[in-house]
Amino acid sequence: MTTFQPLDVIRVSATPDKADAEPNRDAEIVKLIDVSNCTGCKACQAACLDWNDKRPAVGEHVGIFENPLDLGPDMFTVVRFAEWDNPKTGNFEWLIRKSGCMHCEDPGCLKACPAPGAIVQYANGIVNYIQDNCIGCGYCVKGCPFNVPRVSKTEQVAYKCTLCSDKVAMGQQPSCAKVCPTNAIVFGPKAQMLAYAETRIANLKSRGFEHAGLYNPQGVGGTHVIYVLQHADQPELYSGLPANPAIDPLVQAWKGTGKYVGMAAVGLAVVTGAIHHLVFGANRVSGEDEEEACKLVEEKRV
Amino acid sequence: MSSVTQPQKILVRRYSGSARINHWIVAISFIVLLLSGLAMFHPSLFIVGETLFGSGWMARWIHPWAGLALTVAFLALFLRFLPANLPHLDDFRWFARMKHVLSGHDEYLPELGKYNAGQKFVFWSQMILTCTLFVTGVALWDSYLPFFERLTGYHPTIEQMRWAAVIHATSAVLTVVVWIVHAYAALWVRGTIPAMVGGTVTGGWAWRHHRRWLRREVKKPASVQAAS
Ligand code: HEM
Numbered sequence A: 001m002t003t004f005q006p007l008d009v010i011r012v013s014a015t016p017d018k019a020d021a022e023p024n025r026d027a028e029i030v031k032l033i034d035v036s037n038c039t040g041c042k043a044c045q046a047a048c049l050d051w052n053d054k055r056p057a058v059g060e061h062v063g064i065f066e067n068p069l070d071l072g073p074d075m076f077t078v079v080r081f082a083e084w085d086n087p088k089t090g091n092f093e094w095l096i097r098k099s100g101c102m103h104c105e106d107p108g109c110l111k112a113c114p115a116p117g118a119i120v121q122y123a124n125g126i127v128n129y130i131q132d133n134c135i136g137c138g139y140c141v142k143g144c145p146f147n148v149p150r151v152s153k154t155e156q157v158a159y160k161c162t163l164c165s166d167k168v169a170m171g172q173q174p175s176c177a178k179v180c181p182t183n184a185i186v187f188g189p190k191a192q193m194l195a196y197a198e199t200r201i202a203n204l205k206s207r208g209f210e211h212a213g214l215y216n217p218q219g220v221g222g223t224h225v226i227y228v229l230q231h232a233d234q235p236e237l238y239s240g241l242p243a244n245p246a247i248d249p250l251v252q253a254w255k256g257t258g259k260y261v262g263m264a265a266v267g268l269a270v271v272t273g274a275i276h277h278l279v280f281g282a283n284r285v286s287g288e289d290e291e292e293a294c295k296l297v298e299e300k301r302v
Numbered sequence B: 001m002s003s004v005t006q007p008q009k010i011l012v013r014r015y016s017g018s019a020r021i022n023h024w025i026v027a028i029s030f031i032v033l034l035l036s037g038l039a040m041f042h043p044s045l046f047i048v049g050e051t052l053f054g055s056g057w058m059a060r061w062i063h064p065w066a067g068l069a070l071t072v073a074f075l076a077l078f079l080r081f082l083p084a085n086l087p088h089l090d091d092f093r094w095f096a097r098m099k100h101v102l103s104g105h106d107e108y109l110p111e112l113g114k115y116n117a118g119q120k121f122v123f124w125s126q127m128i129l130t131c132t133l134f135v136t137g138v139a140l141w142d143s144y145l146p147f148f149e150r151l152t153g154y155h156p157t158i159e160q161m162r163w164a165a166v167i168h169a170t171s172a173v174l175t176v177v178v179w180i181v182h183a184y185a186a187l188w189v190r191g192t193i194p195a196m197v198g199g200t201v202t203g204g205w206a207w208r209h210h211r212r213w214l215r216r217e218v219k220k221p222a223s224v225q226a227a228s
């Protein structure tokens, strides 16, 4: 293994790509979530809150296992419980998925972000929000294909899972992986994790899950949080995991050449005005105009 | 004919004090919106918002509040100016003679009421754009979106927010272009700015540009005064 280079930044929001940067991607890491091993104990949720020192307000119990119901600015991971009657086997299946940021190789949040340096991507694959540079616009929410980022209503800055980048930088694993009692969350170098995933998939297949497979969506260039799914052919079963996530074409249009067309249109309007004034000069009122007006008043007085 | 007692120039009242204050609230909030919006429009312009508002965060914070101020103030202006901006048959003649409009040959244009067709275009397009910017802006106002959701019972999806972002940015460009046309016209047609500053124009200005309006105004003694 090469030396770990956590601060090797390969992408910075609202900042032109540095063509000369040759990041060392050997340090690429992956968090593998093996859904078939998850018991829904939520130790990961608790560990996440602990490490990030977040204490969200106590919510309300609405009769289902999700608690809290959604991600939040102080809740970076939520274990989601989907109940499914498998029509083929007639079995009831509980598909439990730990949700959170996927740490995309091609992150839509970073693409949409207008604030220089508010979102960065490290050579190890982690996508991080730098709250000091965040302006709280919420564009990351629109850019993300997984509906992950949340803007704090009180601080007006965005938050999401950091993949414990601070711990990873010190050679440790993220808190969720560390506490998981069933090894449903494992963490390590990318190649190692992909190889381990294959053994898990083979195991599932041998147990009759013929569509078991990896969720590492290529539409966003692959992710650094990947899932082993029993039914990889139907990722939507897992509380709406998107089948083909990609940066939305609307986000591409909004952030793409349209901006230059807009700036050109405004520039053109200004230049047209300047040229018009040079060619035709001011539209001035003449003395005769003033006299005509006086006459008009005089007529009315008579 | 002209006697010595007759004044050289007359002044015609065009805007009341409250109409002018209303207009300048619109204009100032528009400038604030433009400058703070630039920070979010393109990274190369981020520095504008950062410099003028202290930080990008501040620019982002103030932008929706200025938008709210503009929307309320513009709707008031809209209602105030609506009667004078209704379409008139001469508006088509005015547009057909664009050549003379642009070259400043007002003598070849029909006699106009309080506003010409270009001003009416500004009025109506800003109305449409302001409403569009407000609705899409609310969908992008993360911190107050829950408030509007409670108010309207409507929750936009992420996909709708993406549409809102694209439409908001497009409308912003359009509203700035219309504003440039508006401000340029006010500067180009000399004697127009005093209408919105002091509230009056000279008789000659009114005779030259809005003669049908002047014919009406001279019948009201309170509207016309001698220039000092
Ligand atoms: C800061 C730049 C601006 C300047 C210098 C300016 C100047 C003026 C002047 C001189 C008039 C009087 C025209 C006349 O009576 O014939 C006027 C009218 C008006 N202004 Fe502005 N204005 C500005 C910004 C705005 C903005 C941002 C809006 C709306 C978004 C606006 C909306 C209007 C409207 C609706 C009228 C009534 C006449 C019309 O429809 O054109 N103005 N402005």
Ligand code: SF4
Pocket (backbone or CB within 6 Å): A100, A101, A102, A103, A104, A107, A108, A109, A110, A127, A143, A144, A145, A146, A147, A148, A149, A160
């Ligand atoms: S999942 Fe969303 S928030 Fe996480 S890196 Fe991808 S786009 Fe960004």
